[in-house]
Amino acid sequence: MPFEHPLDKYGRPARSASRGARAATLVVVLAALVPVCFAGWLGWQAVFGKGGGSRAAAAISQDGRPVPARPAPTRTPAAGAGAGTAASSAPAAVPRAAALPLAGKVVVIDPGHNPDNYQHPDQVNALVRVGNGSKACDTTGTETDAGYPEADFTLDVARRVRAVLQAEGAKVIFTQDGNLPWGPCVTQRAEIGNAAHADAAISIHGDGAGADDYGFHVILPAVVVAGGADTRPIVGPSRTLGLDLRSAFHSATGEPFATYINGGTGLDVRSDLGGLNLSTVPKVFIECGNMRNATDAGRMTSASWRQRAAQGIASGLSAFLLHQN
Numbered sequence: 001m002p003f004e005h006p007l008d009k010y011g012r013p014a015r016s017a018s019r020g021a022r023a024a025t026l027v028v029v030l031a032a033l034v035p036v037c038f039a040g041w042l043g044w045q046a047v048f049g050k051g052g053g054s055r056a057a058a059a060i061s062q063d064g065r066p067v068p069a070r071p072a073p074t075r076t077p078a079a080g081a082g083a084g085t086a087a088s089s090a091p092a093a094v095p096r097a098a099a100l101p102l103a104g105k106v107v108v109i110d111p112g113h114n115p116d117n118y119q120h121p122d123q124v125n126a127l128v129r130v131g132n133g134s135k136a137c138d139t140t141g142t143e144t145d146a147g148y149p150e151a152d153f154t155l156d157v158a159r160r161v162r163a164v165l166q167a168e169g170a171k172v173i174f175t176q177d178g179n180l181p182w183g184p185c186v187t188q189r190a191e192i193g194n195a196a197h198a199d200a201a202i203s204i205h206g207d208g209a210g211a212d213d214y215g216f217h218v219i220l221p222a223v224v225v226a227g228g229a230d231t232r233p234i235v236g237p238s239r240t241l242g243l244d245l246r247s248a249f250h251s252a253t254g255e256p257f258a259t260y261i262n263g264g265t266g267l268d269v270r271s272d273l274g275g276l277n278l279s280t281v282p283k284v285f286i287e288c289g290n291m292r293n294a295t296d297a298g299r300m301t302s303a304s305w306r307q308r309a310a311q312g313i314a315s316g317l318s319a320f321l322l323h324q325n
C-alpha cells in the first residue's frame with residue numbers, strides 16, 4: 001500500500017512534525033503491517049508449502065488423484081562406471097521416431113557413371129550380362145556443351161541426397177563415391193542394392209539428348225524374365241517409387257516433364273538397363289534434365305539448383321518409404 005504522511009491538527013501533512021513523532025508513527029504503521037504480512041505468508045505456505053518441489057504435489061491426475069512429484073533426474077554415470085546401481089534406475093532411452101522418420105530404412109543411391117571412366121576404356125567397355133542381353137560394363141556419360149561432366153553432376157546430387165536422407169535417419173549406401181578408378185559395372189550397381197536389401201534404390205543421371213529437348217523423366221523397370229533376371233516382383237513398387245519421385249522432383253525444381261520422352265509424361269519404361277533388369281529391390285532411374293539443352297544445362301551447373309534437385313529426390317524417396325509401411 002502507498003505510505004501516507006500523518007496529518008497535523010489542521011489536516012495538513014505533518015511535514016513539520018518532530019523526528020520523534022514521525023518515528024512513533026512509523027512504529028505504529030509497521031506494527032499494523034506485521035500481522036497482515038504474516039497472514040500473507042501463512043496463505044502462501046498453505047497453497048505452495050515449502051520449496052518449489054511441492055507444486056508438483058498439487059497436480060491432479062485426470063481421475064482426480066494427486067500426481068506424485070517426479071523424482072529428480074538421475075545423473076547417468078559414465079559408460080562402465082557404477083553398472084547395476086545408478087544405471088539401473090535411469091530411464092531407458094526412447095527412440096525419437098518423429099525426429100527420424102526414416103530410421104531403419106536402407107536406401108541405395110547409384111551416382112551414374114564415374115568421373116574417371118574415360119581413362120579406363122577397356123574395363124568400361126567390357127560386356128556384361130544383363131538378363132535379356134549384353135551391355136557395356138559402364139559408360140562415360142554425357143556432359144554439357146561447356147564440358148561439365150554428367151558423372152560430376154550425378155555424384156554431387158547424390159551426396160546432397162544422402163545428407164538429407166541421413167538427417168531423417170535413413171541408412172544410405174552408395175554404389176560409388178568417387179572412390180573407384182572406374183565403374184562399377186552396371187551389374188555390380190544392381191547387386192549392391194540387392195545385397196543391402198534396400199527399401200529403395202535410385203540411379204541418378206543427366207541426359208544427353210538434342211539441343212531443343214528439355215525436361216526430366218523417371219525410368220521404370222519393364223517386366224524382364226530372362227537370363228537369371230526377373231523384375232516381376234519389383235515392377236509394381238518401382239512404379240510407385242517412380243510416381244512419388246516424379247511428383248516430388250517436379251515440385252522441388254519446377255523442371256518440366258521431358259518434352260522428348262513418352263509423350264511428355266515424365267515417365268519411361270525400359271528393358272535395356274542392367275541396373276534395373278538385375279535389381280531385386282524397388283529401383284528407378286532419374287534423368288534430371290538434358291545436359292545438351294542450354295536452359296537445363298544452366299540449371300544443372302548451378303549448385304543451388306542441384307540442392308533443390310536433391311531435396312526433390314530425397315522427398316520422393318521419403319514419401320515412398322513412409323507409405324511403404
Ligand code: ZN
Nearest residue numbers: 112141205206
Ligand atoms: Zn547417365
